[in-house]
Amino acid sequence: xxxxxxxxxxxIKTRGQQxxxxxxxxxxxxxxxxYQQALGQGPQFIFxxxxxxERQRGNFPDRFSGHQFPNYSSELNVNALLLGxxxxxxxxxxxxxxxxxxxxxxGQGTRLTVV
Amino acid sequence: GEDVExxxxxxxxxxxxxxxxxxxxxxxxxxxxxxxxxxxxxxQLLTYIFSNMDMKQxxxxxxxxNKKDKHLSLRIADTQTGDSAIYFCAETPLYNTDKxxxxxxxxxxxxx
Numbered sequence: 001x002x003x004x005x006x007x008x009x010x011x012i013k014t015r016g017q018q019x020x021x022x023x024x025x026x027x028x029x030x031x032x033x034x035y036q037q038a039l040g041q042g043p044q045f046i047f048x049x050x051x052x053x054e055r056q057r058g059n060f061p062d063r064f065s066g067h068q069f070p071n072y073s074s075e076l077n078v079n080a081l082l083l084g085x086x087x088x089x090x091x092x093x094x095x096x097x098x099x100x101x102x103x104x105x106x107g108q109g110t111r112l113t114v115v
Numbered sequence: 116g117e118d119v120e121x122x123x124x125x126x127x128x129x130x131x132x133x134x135x136x137x138x139x140x141x142x143x144x145x146x147x148x149x150x151x152x153x154x155x156x157x158x159q160l161l162t163y164i165f166s167n168m169d170m171k172q173x174x175x176x177x178x179x180x181n182k183k184d185k186h187l188s189l190r191i192a193d194t195q196t197g198d199s200a201i202y203f204c205a206e207t208p209l210y211n212t213d214k215x216x217x218x219x220x221x222x223x224x225x226x227x
Contacts, residue, residue, distance in 0.1 A: 004157075033214065042119070042203050042217030043158070056213040090157055092215075104215060106150075106157040 025093030
């Protein structure tokens with residue numbers, strides 16, 4: 001089992017550009033969440049996808065959008081990049097059958113640097 | 116409100132016990148978690164405790180929960196250099212089990 005895989009591992013973009021990050025969930029998992037971890041901070045919840053729809057969203061602007069595909073993989077898109085968007089972006093997956101316990105498994109993350 | 120706080124740094128000698136503390140504000144928390152993050156890596160779930168429990172032990176790890184004071188701690192017995200990492204506590208509120216709310220992390224440094 002490959003676990004949660006994210007691509008790319010590192011990315012450098014210019015202010016104003018757009019970026020797409022990708023995530024493949026752990027086998028058997030159908031729910032994907034995205035988190036932003038700024039340097040020296042804990043991860044912050046961006047949103048969660050289940051059944052190809054955004055189910056829950058954190059306090060992030062509309063520049064952050066996502067998508068989930070029928071195979072449960074997911075993309076995170078960020079438009080009009082700002083310097084403050086530089087962070088480690090983490091994808092977490094879980095099974096919808098996990099109930100109240102959010103037994104989320106995290107990927108290695110994508111390090112985004114905006115210059 | 117949602118707020119999880121941790122001390123920033125902890126330094127211990129190899130072989131000693133480490134205790135990492137966390138306080139949270141949401142009294143509706145269902146599960147509380149401890150994650151480990153090594154340099155350049157994602158988050159690894161170490162252990163978790165349900166909010167109606169006081170203590171959970173898992174090999175070298177002991178989690179203590181004081182629900183009245185909203186205080187959570189992680190004790191690592193016989194700390195090894197491989198335990199050096201950042202440790203995050205996180206909680207899942209009852210009203211929203213879709214997300215994890217993380218603390219700022221405690222950097223544990225183990226010296227020989």
